[in-house]
Amino acid sequence: MHSKDQICHDDYQKTADWLLSQTQHRPKVAIICGSGLGMLADALKLQDSFHYADIPGFPQSTVQGHAGRLVFGELKGKTCVCMQGRFHMYEGHSLSKVTFPVRVFKLLGVETLIVTNAAGALADGYCNGDIMIIRDHINLPGLAGLNPLNGPNDDKFGPRFPPMSGVYDQDLRRLAKDICKSLDFSQFLQEGVYCMVGGPNFESIAEARFLHKLGADAVGMSTAPEVLVASHCGMKVFGLSLITNKVVKDYEDTEKVNHEGVLGVSKMRSETLQTLVTELVSRLDINNNTA
Ligand SMILES: O=P(O)(O)O[C@H]1O[C@H](CO)[C@@H](O)[C@H]1O
Numbered sequence: 001m002h003s004k005d006q007i008c009h010d011d012y013q014k015t016a017d018w019l020l021s022q023t024q025h026r027p028k029v030a031i032i033c034g035s036g037l038g039m040l041a042d043a044l045k046l047q048d049s050f051h052y053a054d055i056p057g058f059p060q061s062t063v064q065g066h067a068g069r070l071v072f073g074e075l076k077g078k079t080c081v082c083m084q085g086r087f088h089m090y091e092g093h094s095l096s097k098v099t100f101p102v103r104v105f106k107l108l109g110v111e112t113l114i115v116t117n118a119a120g121a122l123a124d125g126y127c128n129g130d131i132m133i134i135r136d137h138i139n140l141p142g143l144a145g146l147n148p149l150n151g152p153n154d155d156k157f158g159p160r161f162p163p164m165s166g167v168y169d170q171d172l173r174r175l176a177k178d179i180c181k182s183l184d185f186s187q188f189l190q191e192g193v194y195c196m197v198g199g200p201n202f203e204s205i206a207e208a209r210f211l212h213k214l215g216a217d218a219v220g221m222s223t224a225p226e227v228l229v230a231s232h233c234g235m236k237v238f239g240l241s242l243i244t245n246k247v248v249k250d251y252e253d254t255e256k257v258n259h260e261g262v263l264g265v266s267k268m269r270s271e272t273l274q275t276l277v278t279e280l281v282s283r284l285d286i287n288n289n290t291a
């Protein structure tokens with residue numbers, strides 16, 4: 001990483017202080033909405049919302065299906081902050097920019113991060129519209145040295161060498177499975193391993209076979225950096241992938257994936273995802289406080 005990409009503690013603090021001066025909400029939960037899943041934020045009551053362009057230090061969203069708004073509000077009485085649109089490495093952002101909001105959330109007092117994404121299915125039993133609870137991830141760019149924690153470690157956030165086992169909180173995964181059972185969502189519920197690739201191209205057939213052999217059940221171009229940084233600074237993490245397409249693994253298969261198809265399936269299931277996330281947040285063991 002070059003020094004121009006380094007963001008210092010004061011930069012995160014300035015953005016956090018600006019947000020704290022603009023809203024009375026004091027969120028303990030942050031939600032990052034994946035492609036086409038921004039509707040999750042619409043469920044927040046007593047909203048204060050900010051366009052990314054108006055927030056000092058915030059990067060800008062450039063991808064269709066990512067509105068570029070930060071929404072504060074209450075979900076079933078629990079104060080949340082919701083990113084309607086995330087940042088991806090392929091947009092040209094450095095990984096410290098991609099994960100900038102996560103450290104700002106930490107400084108706002110957030111304790112739990114919920115991430116959602118649209119992802120392609122590598123696992124044979126998965127169908128379009130399935131919801132996968134993320135059990136673990138393979139951070140392919142990270143393994144190759146593209147890591148948001150590169151550079152001098154900021155000890156105020158976390159340790160130089162953070163563990164990555166058990167990052168996706170087991171209690172939250174259990175709670176989500178119980179909720180899905182009670183809402184009758186179990187028939188399209190999966191639990192598996194998400195693999196992050198750099199994108200922006202979708203995978204070749206040989207790459208898809210390779211990722212499947214590695215143990216990945218779903219593939220996408222986000223999430224791992226945000227989760228890594230959240231875990232590094234001590235947040236609890238819960239993640240959901242919405243399966244929007246099957247990744248082609250067979251040379252006889254002529255199907256071609258595209259972003260419009262991804263957004264179409266996201267839209268179809270976004271209400272279900274909203275119900276699940278709302279129920280999960282309502283059952284989190286947290287107390288609200290306001291400014
Ligand atoms: O991961 P999210 O932001 O949901 O978006 C997914 O959808 C886009 C491809 O259609 C890629 O950006 C991929 O990562």
Ligand code: HPA
Binds near residue numbers: 203257262
């Ligand atoms: O098949 C996919 N590959 C990578 N990213 C994705 N995001 C949605 N679907 C996919």
